[in-house]
Amino acid sequence: MKIGFIGTGWFANKHASILGEMNGIEVSAFVGTSLEKAETEARKWSNAKGYTNVEEMLDKQKLDAVYICVPPMAHGAIEKALLERRIPFFVEKPLGINDEPFEIARNIVEQGLITSVGYHWRYMDISKKAQALLQERQAGMALGYWMGSMPMVHWWRDVSKSGGQFIEQTTHIVDLLRFLIGEVKEVYSAYSSRVMESKVEGTTVSDVGSVILKLNNGIVANISNTCILPESHKAGLEIYTNEGVMEITSNLLRDNRGKELNEYRNQLDPYKVENEIFLNAVKTGDASHILSTYSDAVKTHAITLAAAQSALTGLPVSLEVEE
Ligand SMILES: NC(=O)c1ccc[n+]([C@@H]2O[C@H](COP(=O)([O-])OP(=O)(O)OC[C@H]3O[C@@H](n4cnc5c(N)ncnc54)[C@H](O)[C@@H]3O)[C@@H](O)[C@H]2O)c1
Structure with missing residues (x-):
């Protein structure tokens, strides 16, 4: 081909x-x-x-x-x-x-x-493992994060070109949340510019932000991001369930069940x-x-656009949901 x-x-x-x-x-x-x-x-x-x-x-x-x-x-x-x-x-x-x-x-x-x-992230072995483990558990809430440094390609720091960190980067975590625990019906966000505007010329993206997401099934999530750090710190999703906490990062699933901790790694390259x-x-x-x-990914796109809108207006944004 x-x-x-x-x-x-x-x-x-x-x-x-x-x-x-x-x-x-x-x-x-x-x-x-x-x-x-x-x-x-x-x-x-x-x-x-x-x-x-x-x-x-x-x-x-x-x-x-x-x-x-x-x-x-x-x-x-x-x-x-x-x-x-x-x-x-x-x-x-x-x-x-x-x-x-x-x-x-x-x-x-x-x-x-x-x-x-x-x-x-959907194609990682550990995401598949998390999906299987979740079949037997009841998720209550999730905390996601993308805590890093600013990618230095010129378009990334310009909000009119990249859309900002939540749309450009943290979208992976929003998509993983949807993939593992369900569709989002409402978002409410607060973004701010604390460091990068004065540090790197041409920066118009917010450099800290936190988004609360209500899922259709009742789960509540918070996904936060920053790009002010000198080095990348962590990116991933923690899911809090009746059996303990599952933490998924790019190559590690930590399944923490109180007295028992199981760790899983990817066997294959998801790319x-x-x-x-x-x-x-x-x-x-x-x-x-x-x-x-594309037609599934557009639902993740809708959530990240809604988060940007909520940060601008200070109001929650509702989304159309079909499970
Ligand atoms: N899935 C992942 O893990 C992952 C990792 C890195 C990048 N990405 C995504 O890939 C995309 C590209 O990122 P990148 O790191 O390669 O950026 P980059 O800046 O290295 O490359 C972008 C390229 O697109 C070209 N370009 C811009 N406008 C164009 C146009 N209209 N027609 C043709 N070419 C055009 C630029 O000249 C440049 O060569 C971004 O959306 C980024 O989020 C995904």
């Missing part, structure tokens, strides 16, 4: 390297913001070409699927171009920074197009797993193993 990439940055590179190790997959094209960047990326592959324009790439190459790995503000027209030509796509989170993904999601469902979104499952779906037409489709 021939695969095209839109974006030439860190994560386009990450996915392309994984695809490079798979049988039957040819990395065939890159679209970049300049021909130089696109061709530099393309030269790493024996048969790949560089373009500056998505339509041009799609006119000149017959691609089986496309990876979209661009910053949050660059979404919209790309997905619409792929939809028009019915080309399956894998898109990195977040889906965008505005309402456009809702319309795109409706069109994807109408067409039955195969899509996958890079919420890779490889999500790519294998997506490409297999494209090949066979069976998308049933994809754990994060």
